[in-house]
Amino acid sequence: DIQMTQSPSTLSASVGDRVTITCRASQSISSWLAWYQQKPGKAPKLLIYKASSLESGVPSRFSGSGSGTEFTLTISSLQPDDFATYYCQQYNSYLWTFGQGTKVEIK
């Protein structure tokens, strides 16, 4: 199975900061990588698909990049609504797996 490792596990930042979260796959997944945002008590929300494509309705301050085994999610200017937990997700051979999550906290 492909393992997904996110870093950091927790990130403390201030409104307006540029934030970057990394996700590494244990083997190449091409560009089959998505990012989700989850707030407490809510379902995850799709932000980015196919590594760098922005889901409709998602603010442009969110961007994704990478291919193969290393991927990043960047928030260009952190907003109050962005404090949440972020998960990466990969697809390979009829198995979907998620990273362990990165919690973005208020500094």
Add this chain to the structure above:
Amino acid sequence: QVQLQESGPGLVKPSETLSLTCTVSGGSISSYYWSWIRQPAGKGLEWIGRIYTSGSTNYNPSLKSRVTMSVDTSKNQFSLKLSSVTAADTAVYYCAREDSSGKVFDYWGQGTLVTVSS
């Protein structure tokens, strides 16, 4: 706007079978894959399996021996059964739709907490 709603018992006894149903509204269940995903409290997300409207399924190998999924297109519903549950199966269970690429989940239910306890 597609909406998904999970339903089923919130408490299941150890060794029994967990049964959940997801009702899809605001769109047809046809021509999409539908998945179940779970999340233990304070932990990450685990994909359980998926079903197509034809009834074709794929399951997570780690749960495959205990999982059965079914679909009822006439009711716009799909279901999950997880047998021989233990406390480790206590989690929030989400149903979700795969987008047209079949690689990501674009619509999710609100989730339902299932506790395994005697």
